[in-house]
Amino acid sequence: MINTLLVxxxxxxxxxxxxxxxxxxxxxxxxxxxLSLDMIGVQIVSSLAIISILLNTRAFLEVILVLAILxxxxxxxxxxxxxxxxIIERKRDx
Amino acid sequence: MKINNVILRTxxxxxxxxxxxxxxxxxxxxxxxxxxxxxxxxxxxxxxxxLFLVYDMDTIRKGIPIDFKKIxxxxxxxxxxxxxxxxxxxxxxxxxxxxxxxxxxxxxxELSTVTIFEAGVSFAVVGxxxxxxxxxxxxx
Numbered sequence: 001m002i003n004t005l006l007v008x009x010x011x012x013x014x015x016x017x018x019x020x021x022x023x024x025x026x027x028x029x030x031x032x033x034x035l036s037l038d039m040i041g042v043q044i045v046s047s048l049a050i051i052s053i054l055l056n057t058r059a060f061l062e063v064i065l066v067l068a069i070l071x072x073x074x075x076x077x078x079x080x081x082x083x084x085x086x087i088i089e090r091k092r093d094x
Numbered sequence: 095m096k097i098n099n100v101i102l103r104t105x106x107x108x109x110x111x112x113x114x115x116x117x118x119x120x121x122x123x124x125x126x127x128x129x130x131x132x133x134x135x136x137x138x139x140x141x142x143x144x145l146f147l148v149y150d151m152d153t154i155r156k157g158i159p160i161d162f163k164k165i166x167x168x169x170x171x172x173x174x175x176x177x178x179x180x181x182x183x184x185x186x187x188x189x190x191x192x193x194x195x196x197x198x199x200x201x202x203x204e205l206s207t208v209t210i211f212e213a214g215v216s217f218a219v220v221g222x223x224x225x226x227x228x229x230x231x232x233x234x
Contacts, residue, residue: 076147
């Protein structure tokens with residue numbers, strides 16, 4: 001029962017990632033693409049958690065943490081590039 | 095134009111310490127489970143890059159007055175020096191040894207010479223990654 005639920009949710013996550021990938025390709029503006037990339041990161045983290053329940057292992061927990069950190073940092077740097085045009089500033093202006 | 099990003103700064107002040115704790119955990123988990131000096135160095139570099147992103151370069155340079163090129167050189171020296179330390183005991187290059195010690199408050203812990211080598215690798219990775227990212231971003 002629980003196995004079927006987990007496999008079904010994995011398939012649904014795959015469909016969701018495919019739909020988000022379409023938004024990345026045809027996305028009209030750059031913020032749409034950045035939002036879709038962050039969404040793909042969240043979906044991959046969630047499906048890794050489901051895989052680690054399904055395989056009954058704890059080996060993927062560090063992978064989940066590291067992937068979440070990298071998705072966070074990349075989203076911040078993309079948004080800063082959109083807003084300021086420069087990623088690491090030399091001197092703060094406010 | 096002034097941009098008010100107080101939410102991002104407050105989140106960063108807390109999450110940087112979470113990332114640093116994860117780096118230390120990965121460093122010490124590397125002996126028997128996934129982890130090790132290399133990815134501990136990468137996660138440490140990610141924490142520093144997050145600080146450089148959210149604040150600016152001058153503030154972080156004043157707060158952490160470390161030359162990261164010297165950190166990379168020191169790490170490479172430590173890693174190679176651990177290998178050459180095996181020659182003192184008349185064994186081949188990079189030979190490792192370990193032993194169990196009784197440490198108060200922690201019980202029996204395993205100390206090995208691989209940990210020093212991993213610390214060298216970690217220092218080298220942090221120094222190289224931060225140097226590359228800073229010199230790319232200074233170019234713009």
